[in-house]
Amino acid sequence: MPGTPGNGWQVMASFRRDSSVTRQKLKPGTVKRIVGYARPYVRELSLFLALNTFASLIVVANPLLLKAIIDRGIVPGRQSVVIWLAVGVAALALVEAVLGLVQRWYSARVGEGLIYDLRSQVFAHVQRQPVAFFMRAQTGSLVSRLNNDVIGAQRALTTTLSSVVSNVISLVLVLVTMLILSWQVTLIALLLLPVFVLPAKWVGKRLQRVSREQMKLDAEMSSLMTERFNVAGAMLTKLYGRPSEEEENFSNRAARVRDVGVVAAMYGRVFFTALTLVAALATAMVYGVGGSLVVGDALQLGTLVALATLLTRMYGPLTALSNVHVDVMTALVSFDRVFEVLDLEPLIRDREGARRLAEARKAAPAPDDADAPETAPAAPAIEFDHVRFAYPSAEEVSLASLESIARADSAPGREVLHDVHFTARPGQLVALVGPSGAGKSTITHLVSRLYDVSGGAVRIGGVDVRDVTLESLRAEIGVVSQEAHLFHDSIRENMRYARPDATDEEIREALAAAHIGDLVDGMPEGLDTVVGDRGYRLSGGEKQRLALARLLLKAPSVVVLDEATAHLDSESEAAVQRALATALAGRTSLVIAHRLSTVREADQILVIDGGRVVERGRHEELLLRGGLYAELYRTQFARQDDGRDAAGDGVIDREAAGGPSPGGWGPGAPADQASEASR
CATH class of the missing domain: 1.20.1560.10 (ABC transporter type 1, transmembrane domain)
Incomplete structure (x- = not known):
């Protein structure tokens, strides 16, 4: 105009x-x-x-x-x-x-x-x-x-x-x-x-x-x-x-x-x-x-x-x-x-009057710790009290307008855990084994309250996880999944995600404890090295050890671990296993076990099938029973029992996590530490 x-x-x-x-x-x-x-x-x-x-x-x-x-x-x-x-x-x-x-x-x-x-x-x-x-x-x-x-x-x-x-x-x-x-x-x-x-x-x-x-x-x-x-x-x-x-x-x-x-x-x-x-x-x-x-x-x-x-x-x-x-x-x-x-209310949120976990534990009845190791007096027990669980329906957790395809599963989820009952005493390592889809990951998700139980209760140190603040609960729990996630940032900032106030010295101590300190020191940029999109500049074993180092820097009293060594080469697996030994020492641990070494070291093995605990005990006891665990041993673990574990390669020793730290960065380094160009 x-x-x-x-x-x-x-x-x-x-x-x-x-x-x-x-x-x-x-x-x-x-x-x-x-x-x-x-x-x-x-x-x-x-x-x-x-x-x-x-x-x-x-x-x-x-x-x-x-x-x-x-x-x-x-x-x-x-x-x-x-x-x-x-x-x-x-x-x-x-x-x-x-x-x-x-x-x-x-x-x-x-x-x-x-x-x-x-x-x-x-x-x-x-x-x-x-x-x-x-x-x-x-x-x-x-x-x-x-x-x-x-x-x-x-x-x-x-x-x-x-x-x-x-x-x-x-x-x-x-x-x-x-x-x-x-x-x-x-x-x-x-x-x-x-x-x-x-x-x-x-x-x-x-x-x-x-x-x-x-x-x-x-x-x-x-x-x-x-x-x-x-x-x-x-x-x-x-x-x-x-x-x-x-x-x-x-x-x-x-x-x-x-x-x-x-x-x-x-x-x-x-x-x-x-x-x-x-x-x-x-x-x-x-x-x-x-x-x-x-x-x-x-x-x-x-x-x-x-x-x-x-x-x-x-x-x-x-x-x-x-x-x-x-x-x-x-x-x-x-x-x-x-x-x-x-307007979509979070399905998992703090209850009114929720307290910090440390305060709630002081007021809770003292657990029976007669069998608890003396090495970890501060580690709390994990208790599953007749737990039932069904995954929430789509309407409860999401919006149809945020999903890329039309919903076809509007009905409530079927129950996937049935009357799960066990206790991991302070400082114990509890291994979860079972066929795929048995409910192992679901059990670990309930500990850190990624979901809420449908029935029964999950307790940490005698306190129902629903009665404490999510922030204090997750501050006490360290989780490492099978696929370690790293942000597109430097190693320092990825580590500080666990503790924003951590000093470089504390970060290096955690990296050394996870048997990756020498590797990071040998990188051209050291702690300033950018790991790339989702950590792609690092190998699988390196990412896992960085994730374990991040957990050690956080210093939780409870560790939940989807053990991530099943798909690594032998050099990477040995390094990650040594890091695991340090990460689990003195902490109450719930581990989805893929390796025979972890199962043998477990204080208690829970065999999960169809959302139930069908067997429990130590490695030798369960083998003698000739049940599902014995079958899993024959199909999954027996091929690992070839003398390598017996020789100490990859065995989790929570009392003495030793062994030389692999070093080097670039040509000539082991497969776990090769540059991104050689992977």
Whole structure:
């Protein structure tokens, strides 16, 4: 639009928004909650709206000043009036410029503050969700809630609100002023409005369709890049020799994005051209009709110029308000989608009145520690008291809108643990063995309260884990899974995740205890070495020892371990086993055992089958019984009993974890310590 090109693009953006949002139903109380988020910014919002109102007054003041310059200065020949009014126009332009800067500051202050509030709250809330939530939710959908929907919600209190207020005020003032100046010219200008709005809506519908297609194709292309650019995807592509095919696949997707972008750009240009053309036609008609009135002395020349100027400032607000319901609903739906996540109550949370574990243990009845090793007086017992467990249903832990595919399993989960009852006394090593899917991992998850039991109780040091705070419970428990996870950061920062206040000396002591200190010292960057995406710069054995070193730095009293040596080479396995010996010494340990060495060292072996403890005892006792354990020994453990364990290679000795630490980094080092280029 002449004089106000920015308005044209703003109106076009409004028309290209998806009108289907107006059919969505908002939850009751959504607007009330939005007001709650706006409350901390009431002062800034009030000033922001006041500035918008003042800016709308300038929209009318400028044409009226032009009218006065012509009618009171130029036509009568009053030079002083022309000069002073021209100075007034310049001053008004300066005020408008300053006003725009101040408006932008308040808009940014409110908008960015709201984004910060929502993002922080959503992130903290998602962090409190149980692990079952993350097993179902699609990561991209979660990230979208923190980015796109939060920004969409922010627009409700800045862009949309200010646009509605300023457009309404501007339109009212412009129309009233034009009607006062000349109702004939104003009527002609309004008659041309449908000529613009109807084609704009036609183009807008096609823009909405193209925009949806554009977003879909962009998402597909981004997903392809994400999968191919991570380490695992890049390795798979290279190992299968498919770079040419991948390039062609990406080129095809990028070409579709390009083609849709061209179509969207042309629709946008058609829209803007139509807006400009109608405004030009209206201006021509105003000058034609108004000029005739001026010639006939029915209208002053300055009034005609003012009307033409006001006309250019009328179509933008009119057309924007004609589609304002889409803008408002788009912003409200974004808020609603954010609230949907915030309303999902964490399934695992602190009970009211929950105490710290240390305090609760002091008040708990003293356990029977007659058989507890003297080496670990501070280690608590782990007790499973007739535990039953069924995994929660999808509705309890997740949202259908966060899952990539439609749900098919809405029914409650079946029971997977049945009357599990055992006690790991302070300082004992309890090994869990059994066939795949027997329930071993589920038992370990209940110790650190990743899930809550369906019946019975899990106790640490005589205290039900549901009666203590999650923070204090997990501070006492160290967990190392079979697939050790490392962040894309330095070794130092990965270690400090266990203890943020740890000194470099304490970190090195933990690394030495995990039999990886010499290796880290031999790396070019030492503790500053970046381990890469998910630790891919390190071998499997190195990652496991770093995870064990992180556990040692944390110094928990309880260790839960999915023993991770089954798939390592002999050199890596021996190093990890020595690190395990240090990690388990003096701690109450629950270990899913894959190695015969661990089973032989266990104070108690629990044989799990079908979610039940079917056998318990020491290695020799269980072999003599000839039950499931004896069968597992023949099928899983016997091949390990080839003299290697008997010779001491890989045996967990919790009293004396010794043996030389393997060293070296680079060519010539053992397989466990080779550089990423040789793996």
